[in-house]
Amino acid sequence: MIPEIGHFALIMALMLSVAQSVLPLWGAHRGDARLMATASPLAFAGLVAVGVGFGALIWSFVVNDTTVMNVVQNSHSAKPLIYKITGTWGNHEGSMVLWVLTLAICAAAVAGFGRDLPSGLKSRVLAVMGMISLGFLAFTLFTSNPFDRVWPPPPDGQGLNPLLQDIGLAIHPPLLYVGYVGYAVTFAFAVAALIEGRVDAAWGRWVRPWSLAAWAFLTMGIAIGSWWAYYELGWGGFWFWDPVENASLLPWLVGAALLHSAIVVEKREALKVWTVLLALLAFALSLLGTFLVRSGVLNSVHSFASDPARGVFILGLLAVYVAGAFALFAWRAPAMAPQGVFAPLSREGGIVLNNLLLCSITAVVFVGTLYPLFLDLLTGQMISVGPPFYNMATAPLAFPLVVAMAMGPLMAWKRAAFWPVLQRLWWAACIALLAFILALVLGGWNALPALGFACGFWLLAGAAVDIGDRSGLGRTKFANVMNRARHLPRAAWGAAIAHAGMGVTILGISGMGLATERLIALPAGGTTQFAGYEWRLDHVRDFQGPNWTARKASITVLRDGQVQFVMEPSRRFFPVGRMTTTEAAIRTNLARDLYAVLGEERDGPTGQREAVLRMHHKPLAPWIWIGAGIMALGAGLSLSDRRVRIAAPNRRRREAEEAARAGAPA
Known part of the structure; x- marks a missing residue:
């Protein structure tokens, strides 16, 4: 009976997502406040329905209900309780229910915390999220039903893949899904803005916290997966450039570019078209990762499924969502003229350089991951693209990226001078040079790890210079410096800590080069x-x-x-x-x-x-994952800053704008 309740709940969620996709969008088009007001209740109702379905699936695993095919294939009565619970999402069908649940939670969060959003934008965002939920619920129910029955029931299940019976793999998928689905929210904001034909500082202020949260969760998800591979697989490495590993890295790289670019939209109302494009790309790459894991085109320890029919369905979703969004982008982008003008040498210019380098690394990883698949499809020739290619192709791009990471925060908005930035970073450069020389001598004249040590210390020292410069170090009394440091915005501290965390991770990777x-x-x-x-x-x-x-x-x-x-x-x-x-x-x-x-x-x-x-x-070696934790901590600290989380404009300004659009006196 419980599995039937769960199945019915998912069907109900599908019907609610249809209503959520249509009614608010039509209401925003018609200017009908009543239809737009349905967006939030439908999002909350969808969360309840998917939550019931997920709870029923967990119950089936906990009691080892062998009349459910999914339980038979992925559980066993002798399995410890913790792995019976985590086994719920340790398979393709259950992981899709977790994906949809995460999407429903994010939609409910937008509905609950978006009270200050303009009603038109909010209704369009929730409608787009309803469309995404509709696609994945249809995929789950029609190709991957987790509640399919089997009769007669076998005496026991076949057990969960032993590699997944580990606490690291229990935590890894939920964190990844929060990251992936977080980019579904930024995607929804981008599509909603394209429909409205307007991107402004308020839009950038709303996209920024979601991109920050998605990036933080994706960072932790990737780090825990890497840690699991390190201690569980027994090969002693932390990253093998496996195609499925790369599939999670791609949205992480584009997401890092997005969260920096959104700052420029918020502060300067520049890079609008570019930021919208990044928001679309981040979610498109998340969907690509879903396709690679579940389509059967890859053989990997990370793969969930090998059913080509499922791959075709996901490919169809990818085509509908991504092609539709990019067609809308091509139509609307020319109308979104940038307002902020800046010199190449400025903080905005540094962020543009950051974005170009991150996207270039993304392109390298993308080509290296997909080229063997296309070559096999077209010619039948099978090749392997391994770590030597990625290391040699990404290192020349990563080095200037690291250099710019320390310099960018010290530059002024709109226009900056190069020499004052160098003057403030001279001692960071000295520390990096000393680290390079010591690592070169002590590490057997191995140049690549030595360069990594220099980059790591450069970022650590650069983060310290950033905080010191903001606090007035060297320009005022020490007591004043400490007082100003205590009152710095948490977002400033968070950015410096995240950059320092990247430095710690680079040091750990460099140390592994001397293993x-x-x-x-x-x-x-x-x-x-x-x-x-x-x-x-x-x-x-x-x-x-x-x-x-x-x-x-x-x-x-x-x-x-x-x-x-x-x-x-x-x-x-x-x-x-x-x-x-x-x-x-x-x-x-x-x-x-x-x-x-x-x-x-x-x-x-x-x-x-x-x-x-x-x-x-x-x-x-431990510094690799300590650094990832520090990066996520920095992102979380930035997210805790009220100025990052609270949207502009305020409620009174929002009401005035809506009244003006309706033709009523404000």
Whole structure:
């Protein structure tokens, strides 16, 4: 009965989304206040309906209802409760319900927090979001129904993919979806503005917090997915330039350009056409990622589905939403003339450079990801585009981007002078140069990591210079500096912290470039020297888990004969899925990771059983994810600034504008 209630709730949500797509839009076109007023109640009702459907799906997984095909294919009675719950979205069908739920929450947030929005703009935004919900609800119900029944029910389910039975993969998809759907909101604002034919500072002020929130969640989603790959897959890397990894990186890059460009629209009413284009592109790339993951065109550990029919449906949605939006853009864009004029050397100019470099990196990743697919489709020839291509193609673009990130915030709006900016950054340049020289000498004359260290310290020092300059450091008394620093807008602090977080992440990536590893087979009691430690394999034993068995090694790590710690890597076997996973053992002191992986066991030359061990020493590896957390923290701090969240114009000005458009006295 509960699955039927969930199914009915999704059908009801589909019907509500039809009404939400039509009534407010028609009301805005006709100037009918009653029809426009239906937008918010329909958005709230849609949230309730999708919430009921999602709750029914969770209930089916928790009680292991094997009459539901989705539960049979992705759950098992022996699975821990936490993974029964997270297994709800650890599959294609459930993840689509989570996607639609996230979209409904965002639509309800626009309805609830958008009281100061002009009613015409608000109704059009919610109507566009209703159209997006309509497409994905139709996709879910007609091609990916999560409540399909099976009869007779099997005695138990087939279990969730063992790789997904991890807390990192439980958190990773919801964060990504909030990021993707956040760009659906900026897309809706862009389409609504194109329909109205007007983009102004108020529009930029509304787009900015949504782009900031979407970017922050996407940052955390990508970071947690990278962290999971690092410790769960056992290969010791954090980014492989996998096509599905790239699919999440593409909207992140364009989203970073969007949130900077929206500032210019808000402050200077310039870059209007460009900002609208970025808002359309960010969501288009989010949809592209959905297509790649679910169409079956890629074979990846990240892929959810391999049904070509689903891929065709998503491709149709991509064509309708993106082609329709870009056709509207081509029609309306010429009328959105920019008002703010600025010199190339200015803060606006720095943001334009930032945007061009980010979009250039996006183009490189886009081509590298899709070119093998098109080549296979057209010629049948299969090629692989791997890390060497991406590293060599993006590095020349990333370096000037990092240089500009520290200089841009120090430039004045409209027109700036280059020399005063350099004067304020001279000591940051000295720190970067010193870091480059030290890394070059201590890192074995490896130029690329040394350049990375220079870039990381440049950004850290640049963020400190930005805050110091805003606080009057060097121009007034220290007490005044501290007082001004305390009263700086949270948005200013947030931007500096986010830039510093990028610097920390670059330092972590550069440290990984100096990583060392060793592959060795040891018998019980055998030892080896690595990374300044003595590693002793004590034993390899069997271990029983809740729904798996394991072979676990015990490795004692010593220095100067003194025991430092014990590491226990293992290999887990899941009987239900007939699959083996690798569980790496990681010991960190935040300055480096010691990383051990247990491989296969074999007979040694003397007939004694040996275990194959792979050991890594990874300097600064934790800084990659610490930096991502700092970036998200900076975005959150900016978002907490009331001046970023509260839309302009205020309610009185909004009412006056609406009265003037209606021909009534204000």
